[in-house]
Amino acid sequence: MEFAVTNPSNCLISLKPSTRAKPLKNLFTVKCYASPDGVASGVVERPWKISDARLVLEDGSIWKAKSFGARGTQVGEVVFNTSLTGYQEILTDPSYAGQFVLMTNPHIGNTGVNFDDEESNQCFLAGLVIRSLSISTSNWRCTEALGDYLAARNIMGIYDVDTRAITRRLRQDGSLIGVLSTEESKTDKELLEMSHSWDIVGVDLISGVSCTAPYEWVDKTKPEWDFNTNGGGEVYRVVAYDFGIKHNILRRLASHGCKITVVPSKWPALETLKMKPDGVLFSNGPGDPSAVPYAVEMVKEILGKVPVFGICMGHQLLGQALGGKTFKMKFGHHGGNHPVRNIRGSRVEISAQNHNYAVDPASLPEGVEVTHINLNDGSCAGLAYAQLNIMSLQYHPEASPGPHDSDTGNSLSLSLSLSWPFHFCA
Numbered sequence: 001m002e003f004a005v006t007n008p009s010n011c012l013i014s015l016k017p018s019t020r021a022k023p024l025k026n027l028f029t030v031k032c033y034a035s036p037d038g039v040a041s042g043v044v045e046r047p048w049k050i051s052d053a054r055l056v057l058e059d060g061s062i063w064k065a066k067s068f069g070a071r072g073t074q075v076g077e078v079v080f081n082t083s084l085t086g087y088q089e090i091l092t093d094p095s096y097a098g099q100f101v102l103m104t105n106p107h108i109g110n111t112g113v114n115f116d117d118e119e120s121n122q123c124f125l126a127g128l129v130i131r132s133l134s135i136s137t138s139n140w141r142c143t144e145a146l147g148d149y150l151a152a153r154n155i156m157g158i159y160d161v162d163t164r165a166i167t168r169r170l171r172q173d174g175s176l177i178g179v180l181s182t183e184e185s186k187t188d189k190e191l192l193e194m195s196h197s198w199d200i201v202g203v204d205l206i207s208g209v210s211c212t213a214p215y216e217w218v219d220k221t222k223p224e225w226d227f228n229t230n231g232g233g234e235v236y237r238v239v240a241y242d243f244g245i246k247h248n249i250l251r252r253l254a255s256h257g258c259k260i261t262v263v264p265s266k267w268p269a270l271e272t273l274k275m276k277p278d279g280v281l282f283s284n285g286p287g288d289p290s291a292v293p294y295a296v297e298m299v300k301e302i303l304g305k306v307p308v309f310g311i312c313m314g315h316q317l318l319g320q321a322l323g324g325k326t327f328k329m330k331f332g333h334h335g336g337n338h339p340v341r342n343i344r345g346s347r348v349e350i351s352a353q354n355h356n357y358a359v360d361p362a363s364l365p366e367g368v369e370v371t372h373i374n375l376n377d378g379s380c381a382g383l384a385y386a387q388l389n390i391m392s393l394q395y396h397p398e399a400s401p402g403p404h405d406s407d408t409g410n411s412l413s414l415s416l417s418l419s420w421p422f423h424f425c426a
């Protein structure tokens with residue numbers, strides 16, 4: 001027997017028999033099977049899917065959920081992201097490798113995905129955790145629904161989870177390792193043990209996301225999206241180390257007049273110097289900066305020979321190369337609403353951030369200047385060292401997603417225009 005539900009948002013299942021055998025367009029049809037005693041059972045189809053996934057956290061808590069995207073079992077570190085928009089850019093940010101991103105914004109999937117918002121060619125994150133998965137998509141650029149997109153990329157997602165409760169737990173206890181599974185054969189105990197036997201600390205994640213051979217990047221920010229171009233003047237040749245670089249960093253550099261060669265994370269410093277660049281960028285990237293000593297050594301070989309700037313992982317590697325220490329934060333910063341004090345510009349920038357580690361400014365040698373401070377917790381958000389032509393930011397001046405306060409136009413604030421290190425260092 002088949003029933004139709006005409007008002008899916010207000011009722012779970014209407015047991016009124018449908019007068020039509022086939023589903024009407026825009027109606028959600030649920031197949032119910034009458035049991036011998038006349039009680040309907042076995043509701044099996046979306047959008048009233050029953051829980052078919054579990055997220056088991058290392059603290060022993062178990063969160064029943066509904067799956068979308070890929071199926072299977074996956075381990076990762078759970079972090080929460082407070083961005084209201086831009087889930088596709090977040091999904092394709094290579095810095096999330098090894099992590100489950102939990103979105104605090106409850107409604108995800110509403111605008112589907114499109115061709116333009118990719119920040120890399122792949123999704124490297126471990127999975128996506130959300131409150132509510134939109135049952136329809138609506139956007140003029142939409143080419144695909146979020147669930148299909150994730151399934152095609154073999155990325156697991158779960159919805160109908162109490163993301164507020166998990167976020168409060170992460171804020172209180174710090175980032176937690178979790179295991180996501182749709183496999184009924186695995187017991188809770190097995191999943192918990194899996195979470196205890198895995199760690200993200202001390203793992204080199206950048207070699208898994210970096211390109212394998214150098215390439216030239218020419219694409220600029222499309223004119224309809226550009227908000228702050230001052231390019232067209234001097235042309236700078238930049239070598240950009242790809243530790244998990246986001247496309248929008250490259251687009252912003254190109255828009256500001258840079259000719260960019262992107263090189264792999266293990267590209268020798270000597271080869272970079274032979275290319276005689278005007279500046280070198282050390283990009284963002286996933287994981288623990290202390291797990292990639294080869295990258296710190298490579299940064300050391302370049303310091304002082306050419307102006308350099310670093311973003312996020314690049315900033316942390318610079319901090320270490322200068323002799324400083326990095327440490328793991330309690331739950332990090334992930335979102336598009338982080339206030340940062342730009343000390344030199346005497347202004348506050350609302351910034352896009354995604355990091356779990358930070359540079360300890362007290363460990364840095366004399367002469368290194370802290371140029372930016374995160375106003376939520378006072379952590380170091382930017383460094384400069386004029387003697388060696390170094391500037392770096394812990395956050396993401398290219399945003400994507402996020403506010404544009406930290407692009408060019410902020411006087412001596414760090415920006416993606418290569419002019420800043422030169423003006424500053426002159």
Ligand SMILES: NC(=O)CC[C@H](N)C(=O)O
Pocket residue numbers: 095283284285286287288289311312313314354355356357358
């Ligand atoms: N966005 C990034 O480069 C992240 C840096 C580093 N993986 C961290 O979590 O701190």
